[in-house]
Amino acid sequence: MGDQEESTPGYLQLCMLRFRLTIPEFENDQDLIAQIKDGVARWHMAPYYEDLCKEFGWQIDEALLKSAREANAKKLEELDKTAGENVDPEENCGSTAWKSKLEYLCSIGDRKSAEALATEKFEDLTLDKTKRTDAAFALFRIAYFHGCDIKGMGKAIEQAKELIEKGAGDWSARNKLKAYEALYSLGVRDFEKASKLFIEAVPTFESYELLDFSSLVRYTVVACTIALDRTQLEVQMRKGVMAQALNAPQERPFKMFYKSFYQCRYSDFFQHLARMETDLKLNPLLNPHYRYYVREMRLRAYAQLLQAYRSLGLEVMAAEFGVSVEFIENEVARFAAAGRLAVKIDRVAMRVICDAHAEGCPAAAQQRAHLYQTIVKKGDVLLNQLKKIARVIDY
The missing domain is CATH 1.10.10.10 (Winged helix-like DNA-binding domain superfamily/Winged helix DNA-binding domain)
Structure with a gap:
């Protein structure tokens, strides 16, 4: 599993860092800004850097921007050349080199160009449904990376579901859809649906292009602790892959969060809930819901104690x-x-x-x-x- 996790695109972490700069206590945080600029330089994210400078009023580092633009131009030229050389006249869809170009556009934060290409391929009826489903998933990732655009994520989910329900894709596509839809369900505060989908996604997770396995496990704990009753919670958290994942040292805070609730250690639970509140507040997907989540978990704890x-x-x-x-x-x-x-x-x-x-x-x-x-x-x-x-x- 470790090798698979390495395939999760590194640039995705910038979504979280960028969001933190919008929170008052992190405004103009130099460490965060330095981390973001390091990412921009590493992945040659010229379009993304320009957007950042406009949003936060940064003075443009001309050397950084020039270097990134040159790298982008060179890579895109190579991709276009490859696409032209590999067109197969036997296929309605030609080559699949567009996927490589789309992934590259996503990696440099060129939202406009990436959306245009993904939309073009999704709407291309000469493409088979599997490839069109891949384009829909790409549209979801673009919306997710660029500020957790819930409307865009929801539209992409509907597009992917429509194709899959019509027989598009194999087991892998259906499996991926669970993780994508679970993430969207969190964003619209449907914790019950999110918990069911995350539980199904954990044992067979392979959507590493969207998020890493550790993030999946943490989102599962967040959703299940608020959505499931006390007995179901313990059963699901102690099942095979989930139980094994929660035993990892880095997941201990999340394990202790649900455990303290299940074991009725309310003083400990309130401390873990306070830490969870901070995590949710710093997460662009869950920030709109962190107050609601904390309030509802306190209510659940009060009701659980009083029922005796x-x-x-x-x-x-x-x-x-x-x-x-x-x-x-x-x-x-x-x-x-x-x-x-x-x-x-x-x-x-x-x-x-x-x-x-x-x-x-x-x-x-x-x-x-x-x-x-x-x-x-x-x-x-x-x-x-x-x-x-x-x-x-x-x-």
Whole structure:
């Protein structure tokens, strides 16, 4: 797997670095700027560098730009020459050299030219559906790399799905689609769908042109921890390839994040959630959702704790989560007022009281209420039967 991961294009990392510069605390961060310029020089990204200078108001390094442009011109000339020499008149589509040219245009950040070529090939009905599917995947990667353009990603997914549903591509194309669509589902905050697709993609992952395996594993943890119930979460995280991946030292923070939630170690969970919040905030795909994610995970943790109690002291609850009583009181009150937690707060007794008959009540409380009603009903039936027996005996 290590050799495959090396095939993940190095320039893709610039998407994350570029996004960080848009966050106030990283504005004009010289280390980040240096890393980006190093990448531009390494991959000769003249078009991408020009876009960066316009976006951030950088003064253009003329020597860097000239060198990159010359390298681009030389390489594109070679690719065009190769394409001309390898045209096969027996094929409707000619040679597949356009794929190499498309990959190169993507690697230098020339979005306009890359989109034009990929769109041309996708719309070319003389091409077989497999190659048109490759073009659709390329359109997705272009949109993903250039600012996580959700609209563009969604359009590309629909294009690829339409072709695949019509019989385009082999098992590999269908397998790739899972990773692509999972990533898109994260971007539109459909965590449930994303979790299912990531779970399916992990064991047979081969979309290294899109992201590396480590990123796939981390996205899977993010999606599954919020979308799956506690039992399903543990089952999926302990399955074959996923379990093996999470044992790697670099994935330990993500393993501890889901583990602390599953094992009800809420104080640890809040600490891991805070680190996760930072990771999500710095991710261009997940940044729009990081506040929602953190809020919903806190809610899940509160509901998970409260489902075991009819009432719980605020001090005890605060101690469980490693926060102040005031914080936990305000949090629970806000969720209760919004109808997200079926509880009430007794501020005199300083306790959280579960409303066992309310819609949305934690599962254990609902089960207790149902059990009570069942016992009462069965008790009435038993009393009626005893009365009938008593009348027979008296007779």
